[in-house]
Amino acid sequence: MTEVPPPAIVLVRPQLAQNIGKAARAMLNFGLTDLRLVSPRDGWPNPDAGPAASGADIVLQNAKLFENVADAVADCAHVYATTVRKRGVTKPVVRPDEAAIAIRSEPGGSAILFGPERSGLATDDVAVARTILTVPINPEFGSLNLAQAVILVAYEWSKGAGLSQPPVTDLGTPASQEELDGMIGQLDAMLEGVGYFFPPDRAPTVKRTLRTLLTKPGWNAQEVRTLRGVLSAIDRPRGPQRAEASTRNASKRSNS
Amino acid sequence: MTEVPPPAIVLVRPQLAQNIGKAARAMLNFGLTDLRLVSPRDGWPNPDAGPAASGADIVLQNAKLFENVADAVADCAHVYATTVRKRGVTKPVVRPDEAAIAIRSEPGGSAILFGPERSGLATDDVAVARTILTVPINPEFGSLNLAQAVILVAYEWSKGAGLSQPPVTDLGTPASQEELDGMIGQLDAMLEGVGYFFPPDRAPTVKRTLRTLLTKPGWNAQEVRTLRGVLSAIDRPRGPQRAEASTRNASKRSNS
Numbered sequence: 001m002t003e004v005p006p007p008a009i010v011l012v013r014p015q016l017a018q019n020i021g022k023a024a025r026a027m028l029n030f031g032l033t034d035l036r037l038v039s040p041r042d043g044w045p046n047p048d049a050g051p052a053a054s055g056a057d058i059v060l061q062n063a064k065l066f067e068n069v070a071d072a073v074a075d076c077a078h079v080y081a082t083t084v085r086k087r088g089v090t091k092p093v094v095r096p097d098e099a100a101i102a103i104r105s106e107p108g109g110s111a112i113l114f115g116p117e118r119s120g121l122a123t124d125d126v127a128v129a130r131t132i133l134t135v136p137i138n139p140e141f142g143s144l145n146l147a148q149a150v151i152l153v154a155y156e157w158s159k160g161a162g163l164s165q166p167p168v169t170d171l172g173t174p175a176s177q178e179e180l181d182g183m184i185g186q187l188d189a190m191l192e193g194v195g196y197f198f199p200p201d202r203a204p205t206v207k208r209t210l211r212t213l214l215t216k217p218g219w220n221a222q223e224v225r226t227l228r229g230v231l232s233a234i235d236r237p238r239g240p241q242r243a244e245a246s247t248r249n250a251s252k253r254s255n256s
Numbered sequence: 257m258t259e260v261p262p263p264a265i266v267l268v269r270p271q272l273a274q275n276i277g278k279a280a281r282a283m284l285n286f287g288l289t290d291l292r293l294v295s296p297r298d299g300w301p302n303p304d305a306g307p308a309a310s311g312a313d314i315v316l317q318n319a320k321l322f323e324n325v326a327d328a329v330a331d332c333a334h335v336y337a338t339t340v341r342k343r344g345v346t347k348p349v350v351r352p353d354e355a356a357i358a359i360r361s362e363p364g365g366s367a368i369l370f371g372p373e374r375s376g377l378a379t380d381d382v383a384v385a386r387t388i389l390t391v392p393i394n395p396e397f398g399s400l401n402l403a404q405a406v407i408l409v410a411y412e413w414s415k416g417a418g419l420s421q422p423p424v425t426d427l428g429t430p431a432s433q434e435e436l437d438g439m440i441g442q443l444d445a446m447l448e449g450v451g452y453f454f455p456p457d458r459a460p461t462v463k464r465t466l467r468t469l470l471t472k473p474g475w476n477a478q479e480v481r482t483l484r485g486v487l488s489a490i491d492r493p494r495g496p497q498r499a500e501a502s503t504r505n506a507s508k509r510s511n512s
Contacts, residue, residue, distance in 0.1 A: 138284060143281055155411075233451075233452040
């Protein structure tokens, strides 16, 4: 049986380097070391992070820096978006303990997204994830800070760290986020070419709806390849007016 | 059955008022409000506590001040001493989740002691308790601060408290088999039109693969309508050679 790797903790646009240090400390307490930073507001590395880490320097030193969420989770098969507030998205919502169990039983790496201190994850960040992770909290006083949210998730994950797990069902290698993004990019490009996104100002919303739909199931890597074959087949017999659209969308795709 | 009261959180000789504020915040997040302070180093009340509580002022205002641990827990039937390190005392040791279950099932009030930031509980404080509460932690890096220890204990307690659960996601009306079949028929028709099923004798196998893939996720009815809109959009701008295929496939679809 393959060992399921511990989840990556992805801090999306964190504001204070001090909070990055505190999150690193929270992680290492419970055995997590894979810290990923997406566009920290004050740059990285940052001298304010170290003292707040209280000795968890190894986590900070190995932290990886990314420009966007998609890049940060490209190698992960399962992406969780941590939100406190209810969102108008139709994705499964799990508690930290449920997420921990799922992460331990799902082959392929997992990533857990945490948003900026003040605002939390943006809707577009949440759209990248397949699952929402929410800490059930006092409805009259919900005020978890970043490191506290990280520590609760890490703590729940650590509970199973030494226990024997039931055998992992072989559902095929899960599609990585990158593979899914590639497929969604291909479909977006095709749909742009045929004028599906109309009116243009609704395009982001419609794309998000499609993404939510297409990231729902948990296809494996082979299935995503099959679907891309389908899309290519449908796309093939187009006339020359499609060439321009394909080029436009290819550049768009690389930004996704 | 009598309602078992939430446990009291007892901070024994806390050093920084800021940490008292943070502990109050951690508590209220998970529905705990009974804060008791034993000889805070810098006195009480203390203006540094309020800002760190981030709005949990009610907990600070109602905090009770005591001179020693025995007085602080005099009205409690069950006292837990939180320690990170193993102590040379012969008392039962429980994890936060075990303590939470015990506290909920034990009639009479419970109190949980937390020691000063730097040193933790003194041996005499631990001696007052009947049970040791220890958070299982990375043996190579144990560095929980006071508010973090409080939040983990409060979080575990809250699991049984009937606090707000994560919102039940409205995943929409599940798509019926007929709706799914209609969508798969539409895709099959499109793919037949573009010669995707080649060689023809493999068509049943390939169609079965696609069906397995597309029936995996559990899309809701609205999502199937969305996907069909996508397929129609992709199918629309075809030339006249497609008309014949569409006719052929329309009849096929009605058989599916």
